[in-house]
Amino acid sequence: MASTALNPSFSKPSPFPSFNSLKPHCRITLPVLTNYRKPTPHRPPLHITNSLSDPKPKPATAAAATKTATASTTTTTTPETFLSRFTPDEPRKGADILVEALEREGVTNVFAYPGGASMEIHQALTRSSTIRNVLPRHEQGGIFAAEGYARASGLPGVCIATSGPGATNLVSGLADALLDSVPIVAITGQVPRRMIGTDAFQETPIVEVTRSITKHNYLVLDVEDIPRVVREAFFLASSGRPGPVLIDVPKDIQQQLAVPIWNQPIRLSGYVSRLPKPPLENHLEQIVRLISESKKPVLYVGGGCLNSSEELRRFVELTGIPVASTLMGLGAFPSSDELSLQMLGMHGTVYANYAVDKADLLLAFGVRFDDRVTGKIEAFASRAKIVHIDIDAAEIGKNKQPHVSVCADVKDAWKGMNSLLEKEGKLKFDFSDWREELKEQKMKYPLSFKTFGEAIPPQYAIQVLDELTNGSAVISTGVGQHQMWAAQWYKYNGPRQWLTSGGLGAMGFGLPAAIGAAVARPDAIVVDIDGDGSFIMNVQELATIRVENLPIKIMLLNNQHLGMVVQWEDRFYKANRAHTYLGNPSKESEIFPDMLKFAEACDIPAARVTKRGELRKAIKKMLETPGPYLLDVIVPHQEHVLPMIPSGGAFKDVITEGDGRSMY
């Protein structure tokens, strides 16, 4: 889905020889010829082997086999300019090898929380002059911060935790990174090898636990493997469709002395051979032809476009096609642009969903047809031909069958299409009627909210923040109503400005993610727009913010409720409150918990604002105060996120009216 974000220190591998072509004398690759079907380029080659029928393989065959199994790929490793703290043949602890391996990957920040099984790594970290540790106050905060770092910078985020509970606390973050395709390298301590499988103290089989929520994971069983495993982990995390990779390192390996071999080749022949190749020009020509034949095209762009923002802008400039973005894709195309339809989907704008519903051509680039976007899948873009470009072959046709699909990095696809469009001056597109039609919809159904007396509409608070920061802040959020409002009302002008837990929807994401963003981009204004429910889930990270003196602004939209669930209760459960009130039922007139005291406990300046008239001044003060700041904005809990297409609904089911003040 997302495009490749290679670690700068990693030199791009040359096209690897395929696994089979390495042993020509033992295996021959032939294209299959069948009688009933025309051979096509994507026909699998059939591998014919004679090695099984050969009882005593010739020495050459055996040698080749070993070669294939051990060293099927070659890559140059670290730049030669790297200065090690150790002389080349000096034995050092496994933990030191691990830390140096991180240094060689260009890592400058880690989010690590120590424990018995990982303290060796922390000891080694203190000996590193280039890696700084930001100490979170909970491992979940650590991995969410690493995610914030990765999302804000595009580089892999690194977090380290101890065995057992430390490792299991990483689980939500790994799942989140997998669903949102965020490059993460998570390192966990493990009990010593001899104790694995004995139910030892703080032992969990974390490799088993995280198997289905990581892109790949490793249990290091040999100290010699550390350089290669770390290299592979960073390569896997950031290549193809990015994702989290976990490395589990037993404590005895961390302590074992060894002389590392840094130029070990990576062993990912299968994976590398399946990485998408650049798109073929005639496929792109076909897409351009479809565009020229269409009258109502619309772009549906997602998280896969975050690295190709420039190419996207150029493409829109050349074609004049309006752009609808997913939650993950916000910022890839500037929200304030005239051709932006903003977000589509369940809480997307009416005009974005209208555009997809009425379109005759849907250009789905770097997206995965998530249910929160499509609603009723059969009704989604039912009038359109669908072009799907994605880096992950498994996404193509998973939920919706495209008419034309290309498995490639969208960046390459756009580059190719743009040059085609630039070359063919004769292709002039005129979608002005379509744009007029959409403009009409924009006028008819703009995003809106109502104001009740001096109560602060939460949408208004975000609108004011957008104005005061000129749409340039890095925004992180928790999950729920405030997240949707932050997606709708803040106008993101660039990619990697919007950090949110999209696929997993993990509450408590906002505060630690802001930490990661502030570490990755020290000069940016970082604002965590949070809800009272989400904020308290990782409130302990206030301590981290104070200690690291990170200039993070927290704008808390506090409605004393689990707002999104309340909204669903209002709409679909006759407003029956089922454990969605987060205040103190015995003192309903008071704000509970007093978030300002959390801030005070961590020595962070804070203020509360309850009146609309005072809001602008309060936000200004928050932004002008140096260092961290918490602004507790009290908002009514009756507000609903609108527009809303109920789960599994179609465009015609869109709700644009009402709130918790009326009954349904």
Added chain:
Amino acid sequence: MRLGWALPPSAHGETIINPSFQLNRNPTTVAPSKTLHFTTAVVKLSSGFRSHTLSMVVNDSPGVLNIVTGVFARRGYNIQSLAVGPAEIQGLSRITTVVPGTDESIGKLVQQLYKLIDLHELTGDLDKMVALQRLLEPYGICEVARTGRVALVRESGVDSKYLRGFSLPL
């Protein structure tokens, strides 16, 4: 099984064009193989549900079987038959499975399997057991006993797709 997805489209930066979109082309008719003169057409259940054989070459290390079967389990596929053994190359194992499903659902499963880092190679539906049995029949078969289904790529490269649909013998 269409073998179209037996290699990831990614491998060639592939464009796949849905046949329904292409000028209502007639569905490809299944022609009998020229190599083996069987004229029986493929018997396909109306639901499109049938068993598919997948043969995988994976790294031979602890937990890999778990990784592979985990994909089947969490995506809701039920394995009918499973055979694991060392591959012809040291350090690699071959896993052969039989999974019931529609061509489309198995196609999606294959795409998910291709994401496994430990997977080197995946080939589909190459079972030759029926063919072998037919070949041996003229010589007289005393008894056939089967373990888990085993499939290997045959040297001639002949595809036996048309054999599918026959119930398993014995």
